Amino acid sequence: MTIHLLSADHRYQSLDEVARLSRVDNLGPKLMRALPYLRGAVVVRTCNRLAILVDAPSRLASSGQSGSDAARAGSACPGSAVSGSGVAPAVPAVADDVRAVLARCTELPLEQVHLRHLAGHQAHLDLFATAAGLESMVVGEREIAGQLRRAFHAAWEEDTLSCDLGRALEHASRTSRLVATHTGLASSGRSVVAVGLDLATQALQDAKLRPLKEAQVVLVGTGAYAGATVTALRELGATNVRVYSRSERAQLFAQGRGIGWVDEARLAQALDAADLVVTCRGLGSPVLTREIVQRVKTPLVILDLALQRDVEAAVADLAGISYIDLLSVQRAVPQAHGEQVRAAREIVAREVEVFERSLGARSMDPVVxxxxxxxxxxxxxxxxxxxxxxxxxxxxxxxxxxxxxxxxxxxxxxxxxxxxxxxxxxxxxxxxxxxxxxxxxxxxxxxxxxxxxxxxxxxxx
Incomplete structure (x- = not known):
């Protein structure tokens, strides 16, 4: 078996391109149906990354329809399976197959689907380094560890988690904890949310609005990223926070965190009173359109942390609006300390070696x-x-x-x-x-x- 990592992220592509490729729900099951030779598939989505982990047989196809032929033969989106031989294609074709399925699911031309492809040892290294926050927009951030755990559980529930992928993700998570314990990267307290709120704090000051501790804050979204945002706001002293969600989950989310909530009927009033709006839904359609925002009292600071923008692009041109998006956050990210990064990469390399030895031992289980x-x-x-x-x-x-x-x-x-x-x-x-x-x-x-x-x-x- 060979683990493949196919990714689009902030290191190699624009955030808009990453967002376009991240628009597919239930991608893991769709890949498994389209490519029957796969043993497992795990999809990791963050605010600046799409990572697809697949577990494919190492053996090359010798006869019959290849996986690439199968992937091109029909549509796995939405929901229909692509028939194929079930025999693994040559290693480069694994990436071609995944790209073909993703192109069809996103309705993008194949030539616009660019995925970085790593296999075997290089895939293990990149996965472990990613889990440790070394490949994040903000080096050393800890949010990625939780995102990997959620991807693990999602794949488990969707029945797309192979044994080898499960072991890889579990060992990568342990490595993340080792890096946090033995280096100072995690203690620096940096994250995408933290950097974004730093920019928002400065924007509030520039616009002569209330400081964050006194500001009226409206949070749009109730997912895991919204939870991290509430935590970061509290750490910075913000107390007047209310949450809004179209999904009607706002009340439950708010009650679990001791904050206020806003329904559809009161959204306009809440936006009028707000100094800062933070959005982190990322569901592909803007929740704050130009039409909505131009009726709101200004000045107003808007921090859009969603990869698939929650705020319509034209909002940034409105008078009195200070708009901060992920691209702004990316430009403001501080450099990590070189010695800490080197120490972290040494831990990653050592743990990858341990993992690969255990993987080799496990490969002999059928023989035993x-x-x-x-x-x-x-x-x-x-x-x-x-x-x-x-x-x-x-x-x-x-x-x-x-x-x-x-x-x-x-x-x-x-x-x-x-x-x-x-x-x-x-x-x-x-x-x-x-x-x-x-x-x-x-x-x-x-x-x-x-x-x-x-x-x-x-x-x-």
Whole structure:
């Protein structure tokens, strides 16, 4: 099995391009239906990243319809499966297949679907570094750890989480905690939300509005990112926070966090009274349009933390509006301390090595099971040969049974040893014997025989 990581993120693409590629719901199940050779798929979405982890067989296709052919043959979006051979294509074609499915689901031309593709060791490195916050817009931020956990649970619920992907995500999460414990990256307290609120605080001051501790804040959205925003606002002393959501979850969200809430009927009034509006829905359609905002009292600061913008682009041109988006946040991100980053990357490299050793060990599980099954089968046959008397077996019978069992278990290795000698493969056999049984044997070892045995050999000649 090989883990592939296909991603679009702030490091290599514009945030608008990442947003266009992130518009697909239930992408994991759609990939599994479209590409039957996949063992698993996990999709990670953040405010500046789309990462697709897939678990595909390492074996290359040898015949039949390739995965690429299957991916192009029909539509997996919405919901329909693409028939294929179920045989893994060559490694580069895995990326082509995923791109083809994503293009169809987003209704984008294939040439506009750009995904960075890493496989095997490089994919493991990038995943672990991402979990540790080393590839984030704000290096060292801790929000990504929670986003990976949510992606893990979503894949579990959608039944797209393979064993290897699960182990990779769990080990990546442990690595994230190690980096947080043994470096100062996490303690710097930086995150996309924190940087955005720093910019908003300055904008409030520039617009001569109330400082954040006294400001009226309207939060748009009730997802996990909204929860992180409430926490960050509290840490900065904001107390007058109300939440709005079109999904009618605002009241439940607010009650769980001790803040106010706004329904549709009171939204215009809340916006009129607001100094700061923070949006983090990211559902693909703007909730604050130019028409809505131009009726609001100004000045007003709007912080849009959604990758798929919650605020219509034309709002930024309105008089009295200070508009801060993710691109503004990206430009304002502070540089991480070089020594801390180096220490974190050393931890990541070490943990990837540990993970890959464990992955290699796990890859032999089918062999171990087959070996145990074989021994159990032979032992079962030998037990069936025994004839207990009154439920008891004599010492002689037990001895004979054990010797017979040993002879059966050693028979095939003995035959193969002689065949290896006949074909000049002694070294390969001895190496395998050492690897499997830990025995250090050599055909040049001196055999010690008794006088009686020597006489027998002589007579036989």
């Amino acid at each position: 099971r087959r070996l145990r099954d074989h021994v159990d089968e032979v032992v079962g046959e030998e037990i069936s040969r025994l004839r207990p008397v009154d439920g008891c077996i004599s010492a002689d019978d037990a001895t004979r049974a054990l010797r017979h069992l040993a002879a059966r278990l050693i028979h095939n290795p003995t035959v193969m040893a002689r065949k290896a000698g006949e074909s000049g493969q002694q070294d390969a056999y001895l190496e395998a014997l050492q690897l499997v049984l830990g025995m250090d044997a050599s055909p040049s070892d001196t055999l010690t025989v008794s006088n009686k045995e020597r006489n027998v050999f002589t007579c036989a000649l």
